[in-house]
């Protein structure tokens with residue numbers, strides 16, 4: 603790492619798609635996307651989403667097509683990116699098992715708002731594999747472009763065992779934020795099997811300079827620095843080990859929490875940055891989280907509140923029916939997973955949750971069991 607930093611210093615190039623960034627993009631493509639398509643690094647996924655949405659909807663997003671169709675069950679960045687592009691988020695519901703956009707809900711809104719929808723921005727929830735073929739079909743059928751928020755999905759393997767998004771015809775945006783499985787710090791990248799689109803986005807990310815120091819389109823500074831690219835290269839070196847370790851820990855959670863509901867598998871591997879679960883019906887989320895907190899175990903509640911519940915989006919977005927979103931968001935708990943976590947630590951988390959489960963009042967079951975005990 604020190605050598606790499608010295609090299610950057612000696613080169614005198616600290617950003618602007620320098621040699622370290624070029625090396626990272628090439629390796630990312632070769633090692634994580636089977637060498638097909640193109641990638642562009644960005645300084646964070648939110649900027650990547652903004653640029654990709656802007657490029658997809660064209661120069662006049664304030665015309666009749668004003669909605670960005672997306673799930674309410676996602677991170678705030680998805681909706682912010684659309685609003686920065688002058689669009690109004692239109693929230694669809696999720697599938698109760700995969701926690702990704704429910705296609706029936708999506709199609710209902712497509713029928714209702716048809717000519718007013720500028721772009722679809724589905725989310726590959728918690729590092730899962732979104733069914734990109736379904737979106738390619740919908741995009742062709744409705745003539746609406748697609749931008750995918752796959753912030754946490756680098757490392758996911760689809761049902762055929764291929765890297766998620768390899769060969770995707772539309773932009774798929776990934777994050778390298780410290781909280782993701784591909785944890786670098788700040789950063790991200792846009793992948794598309796569309797070299798012309800990625801070349802356009804590269805110019806957009808460099809102030810819209812389609813000619814030397816001369817703007818030919820709307821631009822922004824979306825560039826990743828050479829130092830961050832160096833850190834990203836180091837993460838790439840260890841990424842297979844990271845994925846394997848996290849996969850083992852997740853399997854342990856699944857085996858030790860039989861009464862808890864996990865996200866349905868959408869491929870051979872998810873790249874989940876944490877283990878999201880729904881507690882059994884009789885266990886309250888707050889009780890579980892408080893018990894973990896007392897043992898100094900951190901937990902989260904992503905994505906809760908979901909977007910339609912957040913004050914800013916209540917005044918800037920429109921929502922369809924969100925029955926499953928509400929049900930999942932109300933209960934979800936994100937359990938910790940980390941590269942350095944041990945099996946004993948997973949067991950400790952599960953032990954705390956088992957105690958919470960045993961102590962929670964049940965409807966019917968435990969009294970019946972107690973009665974049986976009394977008869978014996």
Ligand SMILES: *Cc1c(COP(=O)(O)O)cnc(C)c1O
Nearest residue numbers: 646647648677679753777779790
């Ligand atoms: C983390 C995340 C983002 C934002 O990524 P940044 O790189 O921090 O901008 C966007 N969408 C989803 C679903 C995320 O999980």
